[in-house]
Amino acid sequence: MNQFVKLTFTPGLKEVVLQELKEYILISESEHTISIELPNNFQNILSLKSINSAYIATSDKKYNPRYLHKHKSxxxxxxxxxxxxxxxxxxxxxxRCAGSQTQEIIEIEKYIQETYTIKKNDVADLEIYINKIGDDWEISVRLSPRPLSVRDYKISNIKGGLNPNIAYAINTFCNLKNSTSYLNIFSGSGTLLIEAGLVNPHVKLVGLDIDKKTNSLAIQNIKKAGLIKIIKIKTGDIFESPDVEKFDVITSNLPFGMQISKGEDLKKLYQQFIDYSEKVLYSKGRLVVYTTEYEILELILKNSKFEIVKKLNLKIPTNVNSYLYPRIFVCDLI
Ligand SMILES: C[S@@+](CC[C@H](N)C(=O)[O-])C[C@H]1O[C@@H](n2cnc3c(N)ncnc32)[C@H](O)[C@@H]1O
Known part of the structure; x- marks a missing residue:
């Protein structure tokens, strides 16, 4: 039986995913999935940081539900x-299969239940997919009880909190291995800081956010990640230009919509963010910003001391058939 590993990721992050997968043998790729050869120790797949979910899979023209029912192995x-x-x-x-309630699928479920003493449930640890893809039927089983993008350290979430796999991707543009100091402006629940600390615990990591309650949630996550000794959170309003030292790297997931105070103007907030970043970043320092309001930001960047060196266009599902289209801007201070 030809088995392989199928990985799903956020559209727009393919170059980051390919970089993380450079030790593996690729079979095929699309906008949001990559298939690789089954490695000897496929448990290593579970520590990948840029992907959403990993599955062990097989496919064949004949693997329809009727055939699988007869060949349950x-x-x-x-x-x-x-x-x-x-x-x-x-x-x-x-x-999960189109036509889940066919007799064959019901029989396969019964077989799984009895053979592996495991219960059927809508929110499940073991997710099994049977899908027709082109001429083939593909069967895949998720390798972990939760998507890999769900991290154990996230005990507190905030509205607008960043997906950890996107935070990891943002940090790959920060040359973390060779940096000594990293500031995360609008640090929220601390996702970017934690993902950075997990990559290089020797960087000085500082977060800045106006909201005391959010900051205490960030501290909870940071403690859970075991990084409380290396990440500092400061409470401060960007409009008051909080006093900090200079940094090699600044990252930010910019506030938008509901996350800014009533009456606060996004243009003013983003302008202040860029002015402040110019001030606290060392010359030739790196700024990586994630925002859905990319038109506002791009205009401000064009009139700043920053040069945009890369842009990534992401597509993130929110509800059924609805998407967010954020961008990541990688910039250097010139
Ligand atoms: C999009 S969230 C950041 C989410 C974060 N990346 C995470 O994963 O949790 C934006 C944050 O900006 C903060 N914020 C809004 N206005 C601010 C201001 N004027 N100064 C400092 N922080 C501000 C909010 O408190 C909020 O936590």
Whole structure:
């Protein structure tokens, strides 16, 4: 049976994902998925940081639900690879397949339930997909009980909090391995700082946010990540140009809509952010910004001391058929 690993990621982050996968053998790629050859130790896949979810998969023209029902070991083999020695983590399962309620699928569910003593549930640890892709039927089983983009350190979330895999991607443009100091302006729940600290715990990491309550949530996440000794959070309003030292790197997930105070003007806020960044960044320093309000930011950047060296256009699903289109700007202070 030809088995492979299928990885899903946020559209727009392919170059970051490919960089993280450089040790693996690629089979195919699309805007939001990459398939790689099954590595010897596929458990290493679980520590990838830029992807959303990882699946072990197989595909063939004949693997339709009727065929799988008669050859249950095809699916059983994938399931066993995922749950072996991890039975405590996988307590529930769900098959996602067009026409889920066919008799064949009901029989396959019964088989899984009995063979692996695992319960069927809508929100499941073991996610199984049976999909027709082109001429082939593809069967895939998610390798982890939750998407890999869900991190254990996130005990507190805020509205507008950044996905950790996007935070990881932003940090890949910061040359963290060779930086000594990193400021995250509008640090919120601390995602960018934590992902940076996990890459290089020797960088001086400072977060700045106006909201005391948000800052205490960030501290909870930072403690859970085991990084409380290396990340400092400052409470301050960017309009008051808080006093900080100079930094090699600044990152930011800019506030928008609901996250700014009533009556506050985004243009003014972004202008102040860029002016402040010019002041506290060392010359030739790196600024990486994530925003959905990219038109406002780009105009301000064009009249600043920053040069845009790269732009990434992302596409993030919010609800069914609805997307956010944020951009990442990678800039250097000239
Ligand atoms: C988009 S959120 C940042 C989310 C963060 N990246 C995360 O993953 O949790 C924007 C943050 O900007 C902060 N903020 C808004 N106006 C501010 C100001 N004038 N000065 C400093 N922080 C401000 C808000 O408190 C909020 O936490």
């Amino acid at each position: 095809i699916l059983g083999n994938l399931i066993e690879k995922v749950i072996i020695k991890k039975e405590k983590e996988f307590k529930t399962f769900k098959i």
